[in-house]
Every structure is written in C-alpha cells, then in structure tokens.
Amino acid sequence: MANDCRAIESVVGAIALNEASDAERERYRRHLAGCLRCVDAYGGEREIERVMSTVGRTRDEETWIPDPVSTGRARQAERRRAWTIGFSAIAAAVALSLGLHVFLAAGLGRLAPSPANPIEIAYDGQRVTIEHRPHVAPAQPHAVPGLLVERTVVHLTPPAPEAVRAPREHAAAPAPATHRSEPSTVVAVQAWERRHPVQPGADTSGVLAQSAPPLVNHAEAIAAAPEIHDVAPVGSIVPHPAPIAYAEGAEGTTAYAVDVDERGAPVRCSIDKSSGYLALDKAVCEAAMKAQYVPRTVGGRAVASTYRDAVTFRTQTPGN
Amino acid sequence: MDDFFQIAQAESAAKARVETLVREYQTKIARYVRRMVGDAEVALDLTQDVFLAAYRMVGRDPERPLTPGWLYKTATNNAISYLRRKRIVRMVPLERDTDTRSWRIDEQSAASMDLQAALQRLPAEQVSALMLTSYSGYTSHEAAEILGTTPDAVRQRVCRAMRALRAVMVERRDG
Known part of the structure; x- marks a missing residue:
C-alpha cells in the first residue's frame, strides 16, 4: 500500500497540474476507494x-x-558613487602625503626663514618680514658680557599711524631729555608718517596691504638682476649697549636703516622698529654709523641706498 | 572587416534580445523569486543577478540562445542558493518572516498567506516545482527541463507541495 501511495503521488501531481489523462484520473479514483490515508492527505x-x-x-x-x-542600476550607481568617494579620499590622502614628502624633501617645509621664504609676522601692530642672512651673520654671535646678540634681517612694512606706538621706554621715559638725546628714533618714525598719511577712519590693514612700498629683498634682487649689487657692510656691525641695559635685562629686536651714500659712507641711521629700549637702539645706530659699507652698484655704478638690518638682543643666562 | 561587422551585429542583436526578455520577464521573475524566498528586497537583488548573468552570458557568446527557461533556471538556482545560505547562517530551520505588518498589500490576502505559509514548510526543490508549474505556467515536462529532472519527479514534488498547502488551509479553517 505504501508503494502504491508513493506511486500515486505523480498521478496526484498530474491532476494538480491539470495534466492527468482520463486513465490516470480513473486510477486515482480507484486508489482513493481503498486508501483513507490518501483521502485525508489529498482529498x-x-x-x-x-x-x-x-x-x-x-x-x-x-x-x-x-x-x-x-x-x-541605481544600486550599482550608489555603490559606484561610494567607491568613487572612497577612492577620491584615498587618492587625496596619498597625494597630500606625497606632496608633503616632496615639500619636506625639497627643504621648503623648514620653519626657519630663508631668502626663499621669508616669514611674515604681525608684531606689535606692524607687519614684519624676517629672513635669515647667514652670509651676513658672523660666524659666532657677538657676545657682549651678559647679553647675546643675534643677527637677523627684518623688513618692516610701513605701519599704519595708529599701529605705530612709541617704544615702551619712550612712553615710560620720565625725562624729556632722554628723547632729546635720541632724536633720530622719533624723527624717523614721524618722517615716515608724514610720507604716508592715512585718512582718519581708513582701514588700516587695507592701507598696509595696498600702500606698502615694496620690500627690499636683497637675495631676490640679486637673482633677478645680476648687475645690481646691493649695499652691504664691511665686516660686522657690533653694537655695544650701555652697561645699564644688562642690569635691566633688556631684550628685543632693533630694526634699523642706514642711508649709505655712493662712496659707502653712512649718512643717517634710523630705527625702523625699536627694541623698546633706547640703550639698545642707540648702541645699534652708533655701531651702524661707525661701520663702512660697500655701496649699492647698478650696472657697475655706485649709487646711494639704504641698508636695512636688525639686531636681536637676548639676555644670556649664566651657563648658556 | 566583414567578420568584425558580423560579430558586432551579432552582439548588438543578442543584447537587444536580452533587453526584450528583460522587459517581458523582469516582473514575472521577480515575483517568482519573491515567492521562493519570501522577501521582496532579496527578490529584487536576486532578479538583478539573473539579468546581469544574462548580459554577461550574451557578452561572452552572442550565439548562445537565451530563453525564458534559462532565466527561470538561473533565478531558481539563485533562490535555492540563497535559501541554503540563509539556513546555514541561521543554523535553524528556515522560518520566513511571519510579521504580516511588513507584508505588501498583495501579500496579505488569504490565498497569498496560505501559499506563503505552505512554502515556508517545504524544501526548496518542492517550492520551485510548484511555483514553476502552477504559478509560472510551465508544464511538468518544461519544469523538469528547467530543474534538470524528470517530469514524474516534478509531479511528485507538486503533489507533496499541494499536500502541505492543503494542510495549511485546513489548519486555518479549523482554527
């Protein structure tokens, strides 16, 4: 009976699919007559x-x-978009990494300033461009007992009048005689103000950016025009501040400018940026006026020019 | 050069044939697969794989005939593979989603629910035999060809599937 039931399954399937012949239907009827189990299962x-x-x-x-x-397609596009974004991010990261490596390998990433990449900083309300000039700097910083002197080149952009502040020592100096004794510092700043008047209420930063005279970049000028040789001092300019400066722990950078005539003689020294201490500024200008200069030459002809430099004073702690 | 044009024409004609089949059968195949796996989203993915395989096959051999039976065969194989993977992953007998709230409107009729309840109790081979014949309209001979078996085996599978469906209907009626 079990074998009959198993065999009848294909007949039931044929009936279910409406493929059964009359003979198959008749066979199924006969089977059902004797098999209650199939009646229950299939009907x-x-x-x-x-x-x-x-x-x-x-x-x-x-x-x-x-x-x-x-x-x-939409899902494929989504997947493609996701892959594209992923690959773009990876490619950008790789490119950034490679660029950084190349940048560092080329030495362009050095933080130290160089003639190729002078550092611009905002200092005391003024914009200052600083570059190292190793060919000008002495082999060893000139050491004044108790005071370390560093040589840097500081190019100052013209400050806005409101940005120009008197050095701290000027403001705090109780005796007017002190100012009278050092007229060149004050006069230089005031003279610049007269040359570059700024309208009241004008945007100081805009004036700074637009009306700033071009900076004197010696290295670039030499590279661009080989026939021009810029003014340079003969030997080092070594300031000797008054001993009181040591006692006060005076520190700061004095940026100065020396007008040099066509013979190489200093004509006038002015302080572009005070260190904040008259003693230091005075020593710088005295040393600058004592020095001799190789005048600026254009096509072999000497011309009057202005030599700009800066000296940084730092208090040297014992043991350093 | 003539060969090149002939090959290009053959490829173009083959792709056009596939696109015709896609337009005509995509809904039928997707519905068939949905009943097989019990999930519309999965059915969409599997159906997409079917037509993707068709495009690839025609791309490889433009001369190879592409029939609706091939589409159903591929769809059946995809669905069976999916059901087997699902069983392996779950390590328990397959229980299709019985939360009718997530079902579509056309899945919520009494007939549909009975059929789906019966299908989830059946082996994939019986499901495919039942669905290819009484659902998709193939004869037992055609279904046997698609499934790679004999017509008697298809009828036998249909018989057992029908018995399960009847049991579900009786259960619902009784209780």
Missing part, C-alpha cells in the same frame, strides 16, 4: 483543484511591479 480531484487554485489566485492578485534592472 478528491475537486479538492486538489480547489487547493491548487490558491496558487493561481495568489498570482492573479499580485500587484507588485518591480523594476529590478533600474533598481539594480
């Missing part, structure tokens, strides 16, 4: 057709109209 032919109609009804009721191709 009669009408029952089989009723159950199977469920499948057809389900199919006919469906309303889902998918668009797998468009959906797939």
Whole structure:
C-alpha cells in the first residue's frame, strides 16, 4: 500500500497540474476507494483543484511591479558613487602625503626663514618680514658680557599711524631729555608718517596691504638682476649697549636703516622698529654709523641706498 | 572587416534580445523569486543577478540562445542558493518572516498567506516545482527541463507541495 501511495503521488501531481489523462484520473479514483490515508492527505480531484487554485489566485492578485534592472542600476550607481568617494579620499590622502614628502624633501617645509621664504609676522601692530642672512651673520654671535646678540634681517612694512606706538621706554621715559638725546628714533618714525598719511577712519590693514612700498629683498634682487649689487657692510656691525641695559635685562629686536651714500659712507641711521629700549637702539645706530659699507652698484655704478638690518638682543643666562 | 561587422551585429542583436526578455520577464521573475524566498528586497537583488548573468552570458557568446527557461533556471538556482545560505547562517530551520505588518498589500490576502505559509514548510526543490508549474505556467515536462529532472519527479514534488498547502488551509479553517 505504501508503494502504491508513493506511486500515486505523480498521478496526484498530474491532476494538480491539470495534466492527468482520463486513465490516470480513473486510477486515482480507484486508489482513493481503498486508501483513507490518501483521502485525508489529498482529498478528491475537486479538492486538489480547489487547493491548487490558491496558487493561481495568489498570482492573479499580485500587484507588485518591480523594476529590478533600474533598481539594480541605481544600486550599482550608489555603490559606484561610494567607491568613487572612497577612492577620491584615498587618492587625496596619498597625494597630500606625497606632496608633503616632496615639500619636506625639497627643504621648503623648514620653519626657519630663508631668502626663499621669508616669514611674515604681525608684531606689535606692524607687519614684519624676517629672513635669515647667514652670509651676513658672523660666524659666532657677538657676545657682549651678559647679553647675546643675534643677527637677523627684518623688513618692516610701513605701519599704519595708529599701529605705530612709541617704544615702551619712550612712553615710560620720565625725562624729556632722554628723547632729546635720541632724536633720530622719533624723527624717523614721524618722517615716515608724514610720507604716508592715512585718512582718519581708513582701514588700516587695507592701507598696509595696498600702500606698502615694496620690500627690499636683497637675495631676490640679486637673482633677478645680476648687475645690481646691493649695499652691504664691511665686516660686522657690533653694537655695544650701555652697561645699564644688562642690569635691566633688556631684550628685543632693533630694526634699523642706514642711508649709505655712493662712496659707502653712512649718512643717517634710523630705527625702523625699536627694541623698546633706547640703550639698545642707540648702541645699534652708533655701531651702524661707525661701520663702512660697500655701496649699492647698478650696472657697475655706485649709487646711494639704504641698508636695512636688525639686531636681536637676548639676555644670556649664566651657563648658556 | 566583414567578420568584425558580423560579430558586432551579432552582439548588438543578442543584447537587444536580452533587453526584450528583460522587459517581458523582469516582473514575472521577480515575483517568482519573491515567492521562493519570501522577501521582496532579496527578490529584487536576486532578479538583478539573473539579468546581469544574462548580459554577461550574451557578452561572452552572442550565439548562445537565451530563453525564458534559462532565466527561470538561473533565478531558481539563485533562490535555492540563497535559501541554503540563509539556513546555514541561521543554523535553524528556515522560518520566513511571519510579521504580516511588513507584508505588501498583495501579500496579505488569504490565498497569498496560505501559499506563503505552505512554502515556508517545504524544501526548496518542492517550492520551485510548484511555483514553476502552477504559478509560472510551465508544464511538468518544461519544469523538469528547467530543474534538470524528470517530469514524474516534478509531479511528485507538486503533489507533496499541494499536500502541505492543503494542510495549511485546513489548519486555518479549523482554527
């Protein structure tokens, strides 16, 4: 009987699929007459057709109209976009890393200033361009007992009048005689103010950016025009501040300018930026006026010019 | 040069044939796969794979005939593979989602729910036999060709599937 039931399954399947022949249907009827188990499991032919109609009804009721191709394309586009973004980010990171390596390998990333990349800083309300000039600096900083002198080149952009402040020592100096004794510092700043008047209420930063005279960049000038040789001092300019400066622990950078005539003689010294201590500024100008200069030459002809430099004073602590 | 044009024309004609099939069968295949796996989103993915495989096959061999039976065969294989993976991952007998709130409107009719409940109890081979024949309209001979078996085996599988479906309907009626 079990074998009969197993064999009758394909007949039931044929009836379910409406593929059964009359002979097969007759065979199934005969089997059902003697097999209650199959009656319970499958029912009669009408029952089989009723159950199977469920499948057809389900199919006919469906309303889902998918668009797998468009959906797939959209998903592919999303994946592609995600990959593109990922690859772009990685490529940018790699490029940045390579650029940084090249930058550092070329020595352009040095923080120390050089003629190729002078550092611009805002200092005390003024914009200052600083560059190291190793060919000018002495082999060893000139050591005044108790005071370390460093040589740097400081180019000052013209400060706005309100940005120009009297050095601290000027403001705090109680005796007017002190000012009278050092007229050159004050006069130099005032003279610049007269040359570059600024309208009241004008944007100081804009004036700074637009009306600033071009900076004297010796290295660039030499490279661009080989026939021009800029003014340079003969030997080192060594300031000797008054001993009181040591006692006060005076520190700061004095930026100065020396007008040099065509013979190489200093004509006038002015302080472009005070260190804040008259003693230091005075010593710088005295040393600058004592020095001799190789005048600026243009096409082999000497011309009057201005030599600009700066000296930084630092208190040297014992043991350093 | 003539060969080149002939090959290009053959490829173009083959792709056009695939696109025609896609337009005609994408809904049928997707619905078929949805019933097989019980999940519309999964069905979309699997159906997309079917047509992608069709494009690739035509790209490799433009002369190879591409029939609806091939699409159903690929879809069936994809669905069976998915169901087997799902069973392996879960390590428990497959229980399709019975939370009817997430079902589409056309999945919430009594007939649809009965059918889906019965299908989830059946082996994938019986599901595919039932769905290829009474759902997709293939004869037992055609379904046997698609499934790589004999017509008698298909009828036998349909018989067992029908018995499971009837049991579900009786259960619902009784209780």
